[in-house]
Amino acid sequence: MTGNNNIVVVGSVALDCIETPFGRRSSSLGGSAVYFSWASSLFAPVSLVGVVGKDFPKEYISDMDKRGIDTASLKVAEGRTFRWEGKYEYDLNVAHTLKTELNVFQDFKPKLTAVQKNAEYLFLANIDPELQLKVVNEMNSPRVIALDTMNFWIENKREELMETLKKVNYLLVNDAEARQLGESSNLTTACNKIFRMGPRIIVVKQGEYGVTVFFSERKKIEIFTAPSVPLESVADPTGAGDSFAGAFMGYLASRGRVENSVLRQAVILGSVVASYTVEGFSIDMLKKITIEDVEERFKYLKKISHFESIKDGLK
């Protein structure tokens, strides 16, 4: 095989215990690679590289198989699955980690199949940058390598992260992470600095305030600002960022083109799918929504962000 439109995601598969002001859920399916895969599979075939323990419910895997998510590289190892326990207060923007048990994830060594190595789209979810680099080096020549990271790696493995970023085309991070990585309180200044680290597209996720994308094209920087879907009820914000990334990459893969207009649509679709994710716990909503639901909110975002040109001038 010399190339295909498949997407490979490498990241965590977890059992989450989450408390929000709107409910509590124990041992529910979570992890960055899971949210990514469920979102991505709305648009294009995806295969997941990860590890779980013997305690991982078999129906979670069969659900993914039924969805068409390739789980051939989801290893079942001796021991317990990665577990995360978190709590959100009324301000749902901040997750408070109560407990992290790495378990089998501690010794995670991503192994890709021959088919996966030929994938055209690679998403490196938020894991150790050394592992991310290892995966990049195993790939043949993907068209798009996208990476997510977090404050922990920016602080503690900055050098390794820099090595990995050199090989990355797209960086997807939160607003605070972008400013931290680019060492500036000004987002534009921070992104100018990040461009020199490798990526040529920086997707800055700003939660309920939307997404700002910085494109570096022929030494010129272009910006795209996308709104988020205003929601009246957010049940559980977990997985918003990974759902965003999944829909974003899924749509790109489905179009097979990464020109600016397609990228902008991909960002909007990321926003839409993330908005559904947070309306339920775990992947409940990702399982439920259809492509028609996605199209509906896409049109809604178009409507609420539209404004007309001033045709007769301001004078």
Next chain:
Amino acid sequence: MTGNNNIVVVGSVALDCIETPFGRRSSSLGGSAVYFSWASSLFAPVSLVGVVGKDFPKEYISDMDKRGIDTASLKVAEGRTFRWEGKYEYDLNVAHTLKTELNVFQDFKPKLTAVQKNAEYLFLANIDPELQLKVVNEMNSPRVIALDTMNFWIENKREELMETLKKVNYLLVNDAEARQLGESSNLTTACNKIFRMGPRIIVVKQGEYGVTVFFSERKKIEIFTAPSVPLESVADPTGAGDSFAGAFMGYLASRGRVENSVLRQAVILGSVVASYTVEGFSIDMLKKITIEDVEERFKYLKKISHFESIKDGLK
């Protein structure tokens, strides 16, 4: 006179002493009514109701006169002008008040001329809600009454504010103030509650994340999300909100219509003019920019927020 397109603004006129990481300015022209008037006068005639002391530099008044800002109701009282001393750290979103001297502003009793009472657009800048109500009651029948307020009044004069809000059409507040006033961490929920207090349009200013507007029309709530202009250098954020309000109201008055499409354009123009204001200290940039500059950034915001519909569907 039975009606005109004039705008009346009631608010503070101040001498500011401001320190930011990019410089320091003493006794410079400031105050909500000043920023509002300079921004507004780009689009429509405006008259200012306020008070200054004997120490207020005469050239600040003659500059306004030259600009066409009506200063007939800017009273020069015995004593010193209202003074505010503030500091911004590298995170320019938060102003730290170092000193406030109310001086002549303490006994401010807004007095409107007969012409002002007939104005069609009234902006009540962030002052004591009791004073705001007094002004509203002096007006004949303005088409639009817009009000700004802040956490201090929401906490300490909630009842008086509620009385004033009953007479107000448009509320312009910051994100945190909207949530505080509507007593919900969810912005949509908060605004639903604010609608029951009186206003039918709520403009939520979100700083560098843009503006979200909630319209209540025939019992249905409509939303408009507007981006801000991404800036690489912000010299002094003071006056951003009042410049926004000035351009917003100025454009509405210039069009003489307040239909949804005009309101959306007014929000974008507010964003544009605020973006210029913060690139300089005091009203430096507001004095400098032309209507062509405004048109240029309007087009820029259109460009960076545009995305195409998915014509062939997602299937």
